[in-house]
Amino acid sequence: MKSLKIGFGLLVAVLIFLFVPLPYYITYPGEATTIEEFMTVEGGDKEPGELKMVTISQRRATPLWLVGSWFTPFTEASPASRYLYDGESEADYERRQELLMSSSQQAAIQYAYELADADVTVTYDGMYVSAPITGSLAANVLKPGDIITALDGQSFASRLDFIERVASFEAGDEVSVTLERDGREREVDTLIQPIDRSGDRVGLGIYEPLPVQDVRTDPDVSFELTNVGGPSAGLMFTLEIFDQLTPGDLTGGAVIAGTGTVDELGNVGPIGGAWQKIVAADEAGASVFFVPAGSNYDEAMESLDRLESDIEVVPVKTVEEAIDYLESMN
Numbered sequence: 013m014k015s016l017k018i019g020f021g022l023l024v025a026v027l028i029f030l031f032v033p034l035p036y037y038i039t040y041p042g043e044a045t046t047i048e049e050f051m052t053v054e055g056g057d058k059e060p061g062e063l064k065m066v067t068i069s070q071r072r073a074t075p076l077w078l079v080g081s082w083f084t085p086f087t088e089a090s091p092a093s094r095y096l097y098d099g100e101s102e103a104d105y106e107r108r109q110e111l112l113m114s115s116s117q118q119a120a121i122q123y124a125y126e127l128a129d130a131d132v133t134v135t136y137d138g139m140y141v142s143a144p145i146t147g148s149l150a151a152n153v154l155k156p157g158d159i160i161t162a163l164d165g166q167s168f169a170s171r172l173d174f175i176e177r178v179a180s181f182e183a184g185d186e187v188s189v190t191l192e193r194d195g196r197e198r199e200v201d202t203l204i205q206p207i208d209r210s211g212d213r214v215g216l217g218i219y220e221p222l223p224v225q226d227v228r229t230d231p232d233v234s235f236e237l238t239n240v241g242g243p244s245a246g247l248m249f250t251l252e253i254f255d256q257l258t259p260g261d262l263t264g265g266a267v268i269a270g271t272g273t274v275d276e277l278g279n280v281g282p283i284g285g286a287w288q289k290i291v292a293a294d295e296a297g298a299s300v301f302f303v304p305a306g307s308n309y310d311e312a313m314e315s316l317d318r319l320e321s322d323i324e325v326v327p328v329k330t331v332e333e334a335i336d337y338l339e340s341m342n
Contacts, residue, residue, distance in 0.1 A: 032074060032075065033072045033073070033074060034072070034073045034075065034078060035092045035093075036072075036078060036089045036090060036091055036092060037070055037072060037073060037089070037090055037092055037094070037095055038070070038072075038073045038077050038081050038087065038089050039068050039069065039070045039087070039090065039285060040068065040069050040084065040086060040087040040088075040288060041068060041069070041086050041289065041291035041292045041295070042066065042067035042288075042289075043066070043067055043292055043296075044064040044066045044067075044292045044293050044295070044296030044298065045064060045065055045066075046062045046063070046064050047063050047064065047245075047248055047249065047252040048062075048063070048252060048256070050235060051233070051234070051235050051236075051237070051249065051252060052233070052234055052256075053231055053232075053233045053253060053256040053257055054231035054232040054233070054234075055231050056231070056256030056257060057255070057256055057258075057259065057260075058256065059255065059260075059261030059262075059263065059265070060265045061262070061264060061265045061266050061267070061268065062263065062266075062267045063248055063251050063252045063255065063263060063268050063269075063270075064248065064267065064268065064269040064270075064293070064296055064298060065245035065248045065269075065270075065271070066269050066270070066271055066289040066290075066292045067240060067244075067245075067289070067292065068284070068285040068288045068292075072092075072102075085318075086287070086288050086291050086318075088288075097142070097143045097145075097146070098143075098146035099143070099146055100143055100156070104156055108142050108143075108220070108241075109241025109242050110241050111140060111142070111222050112220075112222065112241060112242050112243040113240060113242060113243065113245075115222045115243060116242075116243040116244075116245060116246040116249065116273065117235055117246075117249055118134075118225060118227045119250075119274050120246050120247075120249035120250040120253060120274055121227050121229060121253060122134055122227055122276045123250055123275075123276055123277070123278045123331060124249075124250045124251075124253035124254040124257065125229055125253070127250075127254055127278070127331070127332075128253075128254055128257035128258050130229065130230070130257050131230040132227065132228070132229045132230075133227070133228045133229075134170070134225055134226070134227050134228075135226040135228070136168065136170055136171075136223065136225045137159065137161070137224040137225060138159040138160050138161040138168070138192070138223075138224050139168070139171070139174050139221040139222065139223060139224065140157070140158075140159055140221065140222040140223070141154050141155070141156060141157065141159070141160065141191075141218050141221060142218070142219045142221065142222060143156045143219045143220075144217055144218050144219070145217045145218060148205060148218075149202050149203050149217055150202050150205075150216050150217035150218055152202070153189070153200035153202050154189070154191070154200070154202070154216075154218060155193065157193070158191045158193050159191060159192040159193075159224050160174075160190070160216075161190050161191060161192060161197070162189075162190035163177055163178070163187055163188070163190075164187055165188065165190065170223070171221075171276070172276070172277075174221070174223075178204070178214065178215055178216060179213075181204040181214055182204065182214065183204055183205060183206045183214050184203060184204065185204040186201060186202075186203055186204075187201070187202060187204055187216075188200075188201050189201070189202060189216070202216065202217070204216065205217050231257075242283075243273045244271050244272065244273060244283035244284070244285075245271070246272065246273045246274030246275075246280075247270055247271065247272035247273070247274050247302060247328070247331060247334065248269075248270050248271070248302075249274070250274050250278070250331050251268075251270070251331065251334060251338075254331075254335065262338050262339070263338060264338070264341055264342040267296065267297050267298045267299060268298060268299070268302070268338065269292075269293035269296060269298035269300070269302070270293075270300075270301060270303065270334070271283050271286060271289050271301075271302070271303060271304075271308075272302065272303065272304040272308075274331060278330050278331040279329065280304050280305075280329055280330055280331065280333075280334075281304060282304045282306060282307065282308050283304060283308060286303050286304070286308040286312045286315075287311040287312060287314060287315040288315070289312075290303070290315050290319070290323070290325065291315065291319065294319055294321045298323055299322075299323065299324060300323070300324045300326055300337075300338075301323050301325050301326065302326050302328055302334050302337075303326070303327055304327065304328065304329070305327035305328060305329045306327070308327075309325065309327035312325050313325055
């Protein structure tokens with residue numbers, strides 16, 4: 013009987029070690045994927061060169077994966093709070109990542125078509141609330157999934173218009189928020205709040221508001237990408253769309269990888285995991301790795317020293333800087 017109890021205890025310990033989730037996420041280099049494999053501009057030119065998006069892989073930690081991360085190069089364990097907002101479930105987090113990916117594609121389409129002087133029309137419906145900041149006044153009246161359609165009865169023409177409207181208020185101002193929730197329109201009142209210690213910047217008290225919009229183009233563009241979330245492929249989406257819309261091969265026949273968010277004005281923004289994504293780019297045989305200028309570039313260069321690779325790491329602040337670099341190569 014005693015040996016049976018010991019055996020059962022060992023079995024439970026092994027199962028816990030293998031399968032019980034911990035409040036950590038493990039991240040490690042993912043893959044570099046050629047964008048034209050899942051994105052097509054109708055009638056667009058597909059050339060011999062390749063523009064690749066890069067990802068990091070992520071999974072919830074178990075004791076086994078946590079221990080393994082300590083000994084695996086370019087692998088990191090981080091508290092779940094680094095990824096999940098306060099009170100946000102994993103399902104909400106996955107939904108937010110899907111929306112960030114969709115928003116990234118829309119911004120890439122909008123800017124690439126404008127840059128290529130092609131037809132694009134954007135119909136703006138409002139701002140999606142990823143989540144209200146815990147402890148903020150907005151948390152009393154707003155919920156994840158709400159779509160804000162007006163402030164004080166006035167709608168917005170774009171995401172930038174929304175940001176400017178919010179910034180026009182002062183901390184403590186009362187504002188009436190018109191929103192859609194569960195298919196019904198309602199109005200709630202809240203106060204504008206400071207979002208930094210100086211009090212100079214103000215906001216509604218929500219995380220990461222995302223535009224809800226419909227982007228129509230001529231020619232049509234389509235994405236068939238699944239199981240990938242987040243906004244970090246925006247730069248490479250933009251380059252691929254622009255390349256298919258315009259004559260010639262932007263890559264000059266080379267394999268080009270990169271990462272970075274993009275907005276509707278073509279600005280390239282920071283992302284997470286640049287030090288891991290360069291590993292995926294190098295393994296894919298890329299000769300150039302675009303990365304947002306600043307801290308992302310610094311961390312990518314630190315990984316480059318460990319990789320002993322010849323890949324060229326190029327920091328960029330805008331899409332046009334990346335295009336200029338590629339054209340100078342050719």
